[in-house]
Amino acid sequence: MSVTAQLIGVDVGKAQLWLSVNGEPAQRCANEHSAIHEWLQSLPAPAAFALEATNDYHLALALEAHRQGHRVYLISGYRLNRYRDSIGGRAKTDAGDAQLLVRYLEREHDQLTPWTPPPKGYQSLQKLLRRRARLVRARVMLEQSLGGVTELQASLKPLIRAIQRLDTTLQRLMDKAIATAGWAAHRRRCQQIEGIGPITAAALTMAFHRGAFRSSDAFVAFLGLDVRVRDSGQKRARRRLTKQGDPELRRLLYMAALQAKSKPAWSGYYQRCLARGLACVQALNALARKLARLAFALMKNQTEYQPHIPCEQT
Structure with missing residues (x-):
């Protein structure tokens, strides 16, 4: 990694990002494509980003940064927490985590693999699998919590059948996504x-x-x-x-x-x-x-x- 490349740590949230450039105090940016694009355009040269992978909330920044030629590294929350403990960190804040990510990237860069965007078929299928997982959890929760109440069985059965129909539809969409991806x-x-x-x-x-x-x-x-x-x-x-x-x-x-x-x-x-x-x-x-x-x-x-x-x- 070039010694002149900027190191940027980003703590990712659903609504906003905390960004620390070269370990400086973090600044906030809306987690929206337009705001991300504008902020990245203000950078003087390609940089190296360390992002904490958080659900899907990091994807907007990761994809746009990669498209503009920056290097992106995803760090798991578990690994970052262990790193904080290892250096004696006693406070966890969004702004502090952004600075901690810069420190982690600076010291552990040689052990990290740059992130690359997944293929389109991967993203489509992953969303469908996660939605089906939530649907299955909802069905199991309803069956376990309401299954023993006799008075509710007449209402519960059509609800479970509706969930099963949704499951069947999701599986058809998965079949289509796999066929489209080849x-x-x-x-x-x-x-x-x-x-x-x-x-x-x-x-x-x-x-x-x-x-x-x-x-x-x-x-x-x-x-x-x-x-x-x-x-x-x-x-x-x-x-x-x-x-x-x-x-x-x-x-x-x-x-x-x-x-x-x-x-x-x-x-x-x-x-x-x-x-x-x-x-x-x-x-x-x-x-x-x-x-x-x-x-x-x-x-x-x-x-x-x-x-x-x-x-x-x-």
Whole structure:
């Protein structure tokens, strides 16, 4: 990175942005395209931006900054919080986080990968998957909270049917988005794997097309299914998922693992995980990783799935 390039930290909110240039006190800018465009135009030269990824609220600035030739780096909130703790930070404010992002970018630049805009198909499919996730949560909440009230059943049933019709419509829109992007073959390959249904296959296909992953390890890390290790001396800490990626993708893969664990092709692997001392949730996460790696290999190599069924179960 050029020593003359400006370093800009941006704390992102729904309505406004806090921007710190080279660690100076942060200034505010409306999180609207016109205001963002005008502010970026005032910069004297291409700069390096560090943005805290916040839902979709960072996309307007990230896309416009990238379009104007600036470098953009997305920093997860978890990583920034850990960094604040490591340097003894005792206060968290929006303006302070913008300055902290400048410091993080200055010191950790060599370990960061510049952000690039996702393909159009990725953005369309991601929005549909997130909307469906909210719809599913609403349906489950209604069924759990109102299902036991006899007097409400006559009103609840048509409401649930209406939600299911909306779900069907969303799935048709997903099919259309995948076909438009030209990803139907990859989705079909994923769906051949035991336990993976059309929604999970769509999510895996979307994730695969987000970037040029070097290996299945990188793909698993993108999904947040990789394991964080924190050992010290004789102490071996409990392994936990990093959970860096989209939580909906992990939920779908976990549900796929629940289906796959009873299938002949995967039941042996699941049982071996339990025999190693893993808890049920840990074994299911391990199986979810296995499914993700296999899906990645099928899409990367453009090959068809060949299930391996143990001889004693054929």
